[in-house]
Amino acid sequence: MIRYSLICDAGHSFDSWFRDSSGFDKQAAEGRVSCPFCDSTKIARDVMAPNVAKHRDGAARDGDGRELRMKLRELHDTVVAHTEDVGDRFPDEARAMEDGETERRAIRGRATFEEAKALLEEGIEILPLPGLPGDGN
Known part of the structure; x- marks a missing residue:
């Protein structure tokens, strides 16, 4: 499997x-692969990060894995520091901003x-912020 x-x-x-x-390749050519957001x-294949093999002791074979995780942590922390957490109200808050009912601001939450x-079908631009590995976020 890949x-x-x-x-x-x-x-x-x-x-x-x-x-x-x-x-x-076969499924894509036959139109059997579809976008879960817009159908x-x-x-096409997107840019992918390689899956780094690990030694038996669990350490990465290359030094880039640790640096990449640190950069991802930095990005994640920056996004969290500069956005308002609206929790489960995210869909409603995003629509209210889109409709001009509330002030536009950077928000994050759950949907x-x-x-x-x-939200995407309504033309409201959103971007997922995945949790970081091992954090339970």
């Missing part, structure tokens, strides 16, 4: 698993997949 980072013609990124490289079937998809 996991690919994919991107649709509308710019939505997502991951999906395939039996092998040719499995993706587009114009899908279900269905809520996020609905």
Whole structure:
């Protein structure tokens, strides 16, 4: 099995698993791979970070893994420091800002997949902020 980072013609990124490289190629050519956000079937492989092999003791074989995690932590902390956490009210707050009912500001919060998809379908730009490995975020 292989996991690919994919991107649709509308710019939505997502991951999906395939039996092998040719499995993706065949399914994509047949229009059987679609974007979970907009249902587009114009899908291409996105830029992917390599899966770094580990020694038996669990240490990464290259020194870049630690540096990458530190940079991701820095980015994550910067986003958190410069946004307001609206929690589960995220979909409502995003719509209120889009409709001009509240002041535009940088927010973050939680939304279900269905809520996020609905926001995107309404033309409201959102960006997921994934948790960091090992943090439980």
